Amino acid sequence: MTHHADGEVLDEYLVSARSLAEYRAMFHLSDEDLTGRKILDCPGGAASFAAEASALGAEVTAIDPIYAAAPEELAARATPETERAVAWAHKHAERYRWDWYGGTAEHAAIRRGAAARFADDVRTTPHRYLAGALPSLPCPDDAFDLALSSHLLFSYADRLDADFHLAALVELSRVSTVEARVYPLLDYTGAPLDDLVDHLRTELHDKGIETSLCRTGYEFHHGADTMLTLHAAA
Template sequence: MTGPAVAGGHSIGEYLISARSFEEYRAMFALGDEDLAGSVLDCPGGASSFTASARRRGTRAVAVDPVYLTSADQLAERVSAELERGHAWATANAERYLWDFFGGLPGHQRSRAASAALFAGDRKANPGRYLPAALPHLPFAERSFDLVLSSHLLLTYADRLDAGFHLAAVREMARVSRTGVRLYPLVDQAGRPHPELVERLIGSLTADGLRVRVRDVDYEFQRGARTMLEVLR
């Protein structure tokens, strides 16, 4: 079920199934060729084309998301409605974004539609790359992937996911990674930072023996979202 976007509000409604591109992932996670040389888990994948594009260039990429319980055709249909919902939200809240990466709202809409189409085709052709799973539990053994990327779930939905969920989710992603986890953005859907939540995460993960740092990235779409959280094992 999808709720309506609230113009100028702080909540987009239900989790949006968004469709970011490989290029956005590369920029928001500061991914270099060495990061893409091994295996990468996209968690959650949504309708992003990261996995499809990464596979084309040789990365052993896998995506997980609870929406992959939905059949490929049904999800593709749902994603078309989600593209509209995302566009309505971006239009109503345009002043909260920097449009340079896309060259404006129409460019953003085109990019998301192209990414969703690439995702839909790849999921149909290669269903084994898209596995249903929901944080904070992942159906993988320890150190199954070199790197885990997590875009626009944690922090983005800090209005409904509490600190305990955030910590359990990052610990789980760290568990299945060999080198670590990258998390972006560190602001919520309305662009608000959550420094206390980030500090709490850093404190608990550091106490677990992980190395954690906030890293600048060369990407800013939501205004002020210029950093990611990097967790190193």
Template sequence: MLVTSRSFDEYRAFFGLTDDDLGRRVLDCCAGASGFTAVLAQCGGQVVAVDPAYAGGPDALARAARDGTSGGQAIITDHHDRFTWRWYGSPERRAEMRAAAQRAFSADVVGRSGGYVAGALPALPFTDGAFDLALCSHLLFTWSDVLDQAWHEAALVELLRVAAEVRVFPLVVQGTGDDVPFLADLVAALRERGYAADTVPVGYEFQRGADRMLVVGHG
């Protein structure tokens, strides 16, 4: 799995984040080498990033982030007809955003290492209700070709243990952008457990048709 570096602006768009949302206690799970935590922390936000890759130390992380950038580009090249550049404007603009995000991450992970916690779903190293909002960018559903429905349900229940609300983007499989066959069943299973679960449109599209997030909260 790639360790990628999406930016604060991309996260804002993926998750429809308002200024009020950004004032809440936020968890970025699976944060990878994203610049979101660095930028939000610089603006005074209460934010923690968690990812299993943080167990590897700064050099391994920097290498993984560089590999993530080239690996992500290869996925786009292989499936170029499944992407639209409307939101980014151009491939160059997207590359600039990612490079800036990676620089922000690299500086913050060294200078403010307490904000970056090694941990993995479906068992996070946080107490119940430690966060108001958990954001999950490009792990759940994205890698549903290797992580099954049972894993997704366990991961979401764990995120709802530590956070009042969970937002997940995107809701399609990486590369092809195919629909996730078990998404509707998973939403039904979450509702049966008593959670409020809905897919909500967002103002961002890169993989064609990937313009919704999943929002789950305590019902």
């Protein structure tokens, strides 16, 4: 595992609780994107996206290896995992821009609210939450219109190599008929990964998967204002 210049390494993957509002901003999601669409959220973590977007008429499936646990256990873990993620962000506050949230207190409130919504939803509609992990998802080809993936690819480039990234992106493309969107394109310390992004886009092009970069309405890590979009074949 790579040790960064500040000497601190995030040894465990954070299980984050993000809200629909954050997903809208991160992935540049429109009302049309969320209406009557089959959407994959992978990894879903403790996000309330599946619950909130489903309430708007989307058909959301969240996939994450943590969903192998029983719904009651997932619900019980949501708050302590969220507190761990919030504590990490607040401890490293200088790495982030807080203006989208308004400040650290508002950020914590949004994340705690999302965790509570997730906990309620995973208890009442557990069928929305499937155990699985990139780069091999338990889904048939073209199972979704839109696939969303945040804070795994690129975020953990210190432990997930270029081959893993390529396999995961190909898999996201396999299961989506319209687009797959990935955010952010920095690692969890905020370090840019332009060379990796360029390499993967070239590899995907060679496999017949066209990509584009799109500015988002969200920049939490400094410089994390871009998502990678994989387009379905014409």
